[in-house]
Amino acid sequence: xxxxxPYYTINEVAEMFxxxxxxxxxxxxxxxxxxxxxxxKGDRRFTRHDIETIRTIYTLTKEKGYTxxxxxxxxxxxxxxxxxxxxxxLKLQQLKKRLLEIQEAL
Numbered sequence: 848x849x850x851x852x853p854y855y856t857i858n859e860v861a862e863m864f865x866x867x868x869x870x871x872x873x874x875x876x877x878x879x880x881x882x883x884x885x886x887x888k889g890d891r892r893f894t895r896h897d898i899e900t901i902r903t904i905y906t907l908t909k910e911k912g913y914t915x916x917x918x919x920x921x922x923x924x925x926x927x928x929x930x931x932x933x934x935x936x937l938k939l940q941q942l943k944k945r946l947l948e949i950q951e952a953l
Contacts, residue, residue, distance in 0.1 A: 857883075864902070881897050
């Protein structure tokens, strides 16, 4: 999924990962790396960096079976999780789409 906007709502981010917004709020409390901007009403606005951090946490906990503590340790070490097969396939599909668009333009 290509990120185009500077900020995303909690519902948009939850939809990206097919999780509940409450899980994202929980992760925000557990992982200091997730720091969404909050407006005067308290609505969260996630940046691309926040979403990449959430993607790493999601991959570690939901796909690779890490505990929250294990995911915290990986994030502290600064190593990124390997992209999942779904992510690789999605990026390849996006690349194919772009190449087909370029081919049509020529």
